[in-house]
Amino acid sequence: MTDDPRPQGFDTLAIHAGAEPDPATGARQVPIYQSTAFQFRDAAHAARLFGLQEVGYIYSRLTNPTVSALQARVAALEGGAGAVCCSSGHAAQIMALFPLMGPGLNIVASSRLYGGTVTQFSQTIRRFGWSCRFVDLDDHDAVRAAIDDDTRAIFCESISNPGGYVTDIPAIAGIADEAGIPLIVDNTLATPFLCRPLEQGATLVVHSLTKYLTGNGTVMGGAVIDSGRFDWSASGKFPSLSDPEPAYHGLRFHETFGAAAFTFHSIAIGLRDLGMTLNPQAAHYVLMGIETLGLRMERHVANAQRVAEWLEADPRVAEVTYAGLQGSPWHERVQRLYPKGAGALFTIRLKGGYDACVAAIEKLQMISHVANLGDARTLAIHPASTTHSQLTEAQQIAAGAGPDLVRLSIGIENPEDIIADLDRALG
Template sequence: MTDGPSYGFDTLQIHAGARPDPATGARQTPIYQTTAYVFRDADHAAALFNLQEVGYIYSRLTNPTVAVLQERIATLEGGAGAVCCSSGHAAQLMALFPLMAPGRNVVVSTRLYGGTVTQFSQTIKRFGWNAKFVDFDDLDAVKAAIDDDTRAIFGEAIANPGGYIMDVRAVADIADDAGIPLIIDNTTATPYLHRPIEHGATLVVHSTTKYLTGNGTVTGGCVVDSGKFDWAASDKFPSLSEPEPAYHGLKFAETFGPLAYTFHGIAIGLRDLGMTMNPQAAHYTLMGIETLSLRMERHVENAQKIAKWLEDDPRVDFVTYAGLESSPYYHRVKDVCPKGAGALFTFAVKGGYDACLKLVDSLEIFSHVANLGDTRSLIIHSASTTHRQLTPEQQEAAGAAPNVVRVSIGTEDVNDLIADLDRALSAATA
């Protein structure tokens, strides 16, 4: 697309980053299923390897199909650039990699996907990194958790599993005062419902596996850089501000300016960590994004109706959907995600743990899977699956207590979904 008019979201989700194939005129982005790319000559090869010229070398680093997806997601998020990788978990490590070092820490929300809690509380310790878990509704606690070794703050815009909405702007202000980046996982919200960069976030991560692809076919992740953080303003981020030995002393912040973080993610992150997205996955995700706004509208519409129905059902103790007036997060919906509170939430079943298990086994339309963001409606009992490795206290803090199930509301006929839940609740609470 040209740099002319400012296009709307519905146009950008179809066209951003894509151009007719110059060799064939193909209108849909081709799947460039290749490992390597031929150099024009020796000087061209040297320029590419020296980061003096942008181009394709090897598909662990860059691929034309993946490049279109990167540009499209960056455009939809309002970022300067993006790096796609093999999964959402890979994206989280990619996001932290340029920022952290042994002995450094990241302040993270207690309300995170269970796998993220495990990654941050256990796995990153093997790199010598640490995570401090804080309730992000307590802004004073967030401030108090930051110390001289803190290098980032991490939270989810709409938290998985409970659908809790984060006050992104308030936490971004804290990050700015501390001179560190705020990283927002925008998987559950998508840029259609919420654009974290507009609320002060520095970096945005996605599991593209979920709503962006929307059809449950491929895994993937993405890190979007706002391009607005000054990495050279302090000595906290030497990977970006100091000379890089692998590139003859090149300084990423000095050389690439607003794209410093993005180029580091490719030239160092993908080069050395190798968490590459394959072009087939990028192709599926590009096709999914073309209908993102249409799907999200139906997801939200269905979720709102089902959450209200569940809240009024005597077999249900409570519902966490932020789109309900009873939710303590209802007041944030207008500012954080004015197009809707998403389609992911939990509800508590009377009868506790055993009733939850019977519920998921009694459903017909809802699929019992460890995924979300599909066109199909999905359900899972987090305490016995995705959050099983956590302590009871961590489960409670994350919104995955033993008596709740998580639902990802799809785009089916809402009356069919309600009837399915009605039958299963009768079986579970009989």
């Protein structure tokens, strides 16, 4: 991008990282390379690409120039060594675990996770022979006790969905380091604008590109970003990365690719065999969305703070979980680890319980009742009857999604209009 040796700022990277003028046409925006396959120069060139001896484009299930530009951009924003993009945030979670896991192995995960992730980890991954142990990550002794010789990762969200709980990433990263396993952080709600987990000790970061990174509710996508710092060969626990790979004539990914081992494996094995590919048009939309990420996040956070303070003072509301509030148990943690703000997602507990939540949802006018978050629009949902409905009531409460809660994703509209719609809905 430039010969300037200075580190570039966040907003500059959000616009320029991974992008150069198109060499064929001079197009300044990254083109949509809507092509299934790419022409080889000759037979030797094709052989080198298929043998992982040269980086290039073969087939868009594996690599595509538009998607590659997005991968470079999200890696730059997170401070990672490399990234792989895929078809959804849920796909990104499986992609992150795939090189690490095998039958009989387990992960330790935060008990405060999105309901769909709880279902994926408690039910779906069992079909692969994997298992998950859910733990309150604020109980560090319990986290250590849950780790055994078959544990291959710790998983958490930087800011949790739906309650807005804020994770002490350095503390959990320290526990992961003690055990010789990676920490995987879902950074969807914080985005790299508010938190860079790799700088706080995480090994891998996952994103739902669907949310704030795109920012307008148009795209499904996911990403996995690798720090490039984990020694995959040290313990013998990660043979997919350290041992000979039969499909590539005994190539050892970590020995061959070093800091890029995880990223190369995720493309050459993960995308090849799982097929969780991000299409180039979606990648283009995400690239455009990221250009304004810093500006949008500032407004999201400012609006969330104002709306949360108004709700906290309202007698119809029993509790507001926003960590930016002075009375939040995580307020000090936000100041220390997330100094730009606590995000824009939180829950409110209504004094009228389940029925009051349903009634409020149905009275909303400007605020959208949808199963999404991180949109420019303010969104609301009742998790207990929707996103977390597969869980028992005890699991819902543990996940911060009890029956008397409404989840709010605060958008970038005028805050007075958000407050007016909530005031009307609360009756």
